[in-house]
Amino acid sequence: MLDLSAVRHSAAHIMAEAIQRLYPKAQFAYGPETEEGFFYDVKIPNHSLAKEDLPKIEKIMKEIVKGKHKFHHENITRDEALKLFAGQKYKVLTLTNQLDKESTVSVYRQGNFVDLCRGPHIEHTGQIKAFKVNRIAGSYWLGDSSNEPLQRIYGLCFDSKDELKNYIKRMEEARTRDHRLIGKQLKLFSWHDEGPGFPFMLPRGRTIFNLLVEYNRKKNDDRGYAEIHTPSMLVEELWRVSGHTDYYRENMYFSEVDDHQFVIKPMNCPGGILVYKEERRSYRELPMRVAEFGLVHRHELSGVLHGLFRVRAFTQDDAHIYCAMEDLENELVNIVDYTLEVYRDFGFNDYIIYIANRPKKAIGDPAVWEKATQTLRDALEVRGLDYKIKEGEGAFYGPKIEFNIKDCLGRLWQLGTVQLDFFLPSRFGMEYIGSDNQTHTPAMVHRAIFGSLERFIGILIEHTKGAFPVWISPVQAIILPITDDQNDYAQSVLKQLKLSGLRVETDTTSERLQKKIRNAQLQKIPYMLVCGEREANNNEIAVRLRTGEDLGSMKVKEFISNATNIIESKSKELWNKTLD
């Protein structure tokens, strides 16, 4: 069995060779493997590649593969390499920067193409069995936006044609889970040019939003959180103290009113701190857990907006915990447990945990950062959780634990976050009186579990394909009278179900039953309650599940008790057979 990563990496070289044949002046940057294939960053002087170029590249690649050209490995001196790659500015830059300490470097050659490369590669080009050049995107030299823009050409590459085909099929299926499509189909939320990046929540989407808030509020209450609400705009001076005007300015919206500069809040913490400082605090009040469903506005770059996943205004299920140093670890572990419990409730078992440490632009003493980061590690290790490090990706005021989840196409999004902050409390002069009658500075933890309600809803949509568990379905049941004669009966059933707290609608259009079912099915409504003459005469309804299963007729009461049971238990099932 060939090493797939060597195959993919080799495919990148073959693509480079093909590009070089088509555009002899092409400059090559980096060409690594990816999770599904490979890419190569290139710069073609006076030409920008378009989709139409991809089949041409692919065709030449196929010829190269057919030619079974051998990959030759050589170690040459750096000077020789500099001569060999004289016309390739990015290779020269690599040699003079990253590889400046090496006396010899490794190169691979196949056919007329030679590349600076550590390897390993396959023996010959014929060993590549299944690939496809599939898309083209922008990038920058060394991934730095202040550098020259390059073009990145992506390819897919697998061990076999079947695997490639399967992958493409899977991706096509995945695209149908896209929350942006489903959100439109199910009328959950919408967008307008008048507010780029600002989601409009429609009645059904807002229902989900409210249910999530209700769910979270209950759990917060169980865990000793109080809830507050702080204003959306506060004077700029506050944000100067917090450091936002220095460290977060490019993401902030401002508003000038009465000759005074206000900041539209990008975070909830400064407002929360003002609440903390309203009274003289005692150690007896700690740990003080204060939650806020805060709507924050952040000016994100236009190019990064992405459905509900990346917006410019979103609601955080935020909370700030103020505690004594010695309580910190316990609080952190509790938050981690809480977070994982919530993800379990929603069936999100596939998350990745990161610890993001000190960014380049940060306030405070690096030694304090180191200590805070270690505390976060400890909290995860107490629970035996694996995590990876994100170098320099912490918040400007503290390191953070990040809980990331994949969307339908495998892109990672951060949901929950736990941030440890030793800096804002001292910047704001927060204190409490200890049992020793001395003044102390509390430690502060920022935490969000859903992260952003909007993003969480997006992930929930992609995980369920819009077929939500009943408890969170915006419309839980729809009553379908077979003919107009049953419309009155449908109304009476509607009343009964509403009284039981169900979210129900009726379809009294003059369509045929099949059409009504189709419409309900497309809306992913869990229960379709058919009533014809038989049912109307017996105070019954015929229950059809979203899965297509027909449960037959039953008393309205029986339906209510089973549905309520499913809803109250937040079950992912639609029906509890053991209750029958």
Next chain:
RNA sequence: GCCGGCGUAGCUCAGUGGUAGAGCAGCUGACUCGUAAUCAGCAGGCCGUCGGUUCAAUCCCGACCGCCGGCUCCA
């Protein structure tokens, strides 16, 4: 913000250098029907916006706006 692509009716999409079509949705009427699309009629568009080229632009060119895929950045 950067690179590339795209922008036609509420939605999904055809189409042409000579001022536009389909299906679904909507409205009206008929049908009253048992588990994924009943039939007929009607209505619906400054072809994203602003400039330019042209006798003539929805189509060609440019700018802007928005969306999509990446890069960078982040909940």
